[in-house]
Amino acid sequence: MATFSVPGIKVSGLAACVPRKEVSNYDYRWVTAKEREQLVKTIGVEKRRHVEKGTTTSDMCQKAAQSLLEGLQWNTTEIELLIFVSQTRDYLIPQTSNILQHKLGLPTTAIALDISLGCSGYVYGLAVASAMMNSFGLSKALLLVGDISSLNSAYRDKSTYPLFGDAGTATALERLEDAPLMHFSLEGDGSGYKAIMIPDGGMRHIVSKKSFEYKKIAPGIYRTPLHIALDGIEVFNFSLREVVPNIKKLLAFSGQDLATVDYIIFHQANRLINETLRKMLKIPKEKIPYSLYKFGNTSSASIPLTIVSELRNQVQQNDLLLLLSAFGIGLSWATATVEFHKVFCPELIEL
Numbered sequence: 001m002a003t004f005s006v007p008g009i010k011v012s013g014l015a016a017c018v019p020r021k022e023v024s025n026y027d028y029r030w031v032t033a034k035e036r037e038q039l040v041k042t043i044g045v046e047k048r049r050h051v052e053k054g055t056t057t058s059d060m061c062q063k064a065a066q067s068l069l070e071g072l073q074w075n076t077t078e079i080e081l082l083i084f085v086s087q088t089r090d091y092l093i094p095q096t097s098n099i100l101q102h103k104l105g106l107p108t109t110a111i112a113l114d115i116s117l118g119c120s121g122y123v124y125g126l127a128v129a130s131a132m133m134n135s136f137g138l139s140k141a142l143l144l145v146g147d148i149s150s151l152n153s154a155y156r157d158k159s160t161y162p163l164f165g166d167a168g169t170a171t172a173l174e175r176l177e178d179a180p181l182m183h184f185s186l187e188g189d190g191s192g193y194k195a196i197m198i199p200d201g202g203m204r205h206i207v208s209k210k211s212f213e214y215k216k217i218a219p220g221i222y223r224t225p226l227h228i229a230l231d232g233i234e235v236f237n238f239s240l241r242e243v244v245p246n247i248k249k250l251l252a253f254s255g256q257d258l259a260t261v262d263y264i265i266f267h268q269a270n271r272l273i274n275e276t277l278r279k280m281l282k283i284p285k286e287k288i289p290y291s292l293y294k295f296g297n298t299s300s301a302s303i304p305l306t307i308v309s310e311l312r313n314q315v316q317q318n319d320l321l322l323l324l325s326a327f328g329i330g331l332s333w334a335t336a337t338v339e340f341h342k343v344f345c346p347e348l349i350e351l
Contacts, residue, residue, distance in 0.1 A: 119328025
């Protein structure tokens with residue numbers, strides 16, 4: 001069972017970067033005005049940010065990381081680990097983490113690695129980074145997490161296009177002997193991998209002429225095998241089946257209680273899923289911050305982006321216990337409880 005605690009690691013800084021380009025779902029002309037209103041009401045997304053051509057996830061993560069390094073006054077030679085979590089890397093090969101290592105001016109002695117995860121990526125990445133730091137005795141690390149999902153969504157697919165936005169984030173981690181425990185519970189079920197996927201473009205189905213052919217999947221849903229396919233009903237059912245038990249399992253393991261948690265940060269899946277989970281857990285609305293309405297579902301970046309955009313003042317000024325709950329593509333899901341102690345958090349960056 002992948003439920004464990006990591007001692008001696010502190011979140012020292014958190015930053016997020018989004019594209020300047022804003023897209024409104026009220027301007028989504030593929031569907032009728034009535035459908036647009038219903039989409040916004042159901043998924044909770046009014047606006048999103050989309051990258052311009054040529055901008056990558058790593059560009060946004062780099063900006064976020066640089067703001068942390070400057071604000072924390074960390075020397076790049078001090079960074080011993082860089083982890084890049086994304087499903088929209090710069091190239092098939094080489095790994096994007098090494099490119100970021102070079103661009104950020106980190107030493108060649110720094111460990112750099114990629115993790116290919118989407119929705120659950122931030123919690124998984126935080127678990128891997130903190131565990132590696134603790135096990136290897138590393139002093140400082142950067143966890144860079146983000147995705148560009150807008151480029152994978154077909155405009156004529158009303159099941160995905162209105163949902164996804166783009167963002168990149170950076171988390172600065174520091175080894176401190178008296179830092180409180182971080183608690184994690186990580187789970188996954190690969191039998192549901194088809195629920196959220198891009199069929200072509202990998203090694204199983206390499207790109208061919210047919211990869212670019214649009215097909216009608218259902219009314220209002222046209223896409224190619226190079227676009228993301230989302231089984232909304234399966235994702236909804238999976239989320240309601242697995243997320244709450246995972247949260248309760250972690251709390252039982254850590255000896256913590258929802259009543260003592262200051263905020264629960266859900267992956268910004270969609271409003272219907274998240275509000276259903278909130279009601280199942282009987283959590284008051286004021287404990288559940290949302291960034292979904294103005295940034296959409298930003299995949300792996302959604303939890304840190306929500307903290308930066310909605311809780312920036314609180315995490316900088318106060319000591320908070322946060323519960324992070326991430327779930328989706330894979331299928332995979334994960335929960336963490338992390339204590340934030342006056343974390344450096346610069347204003348949201350635009351690129």
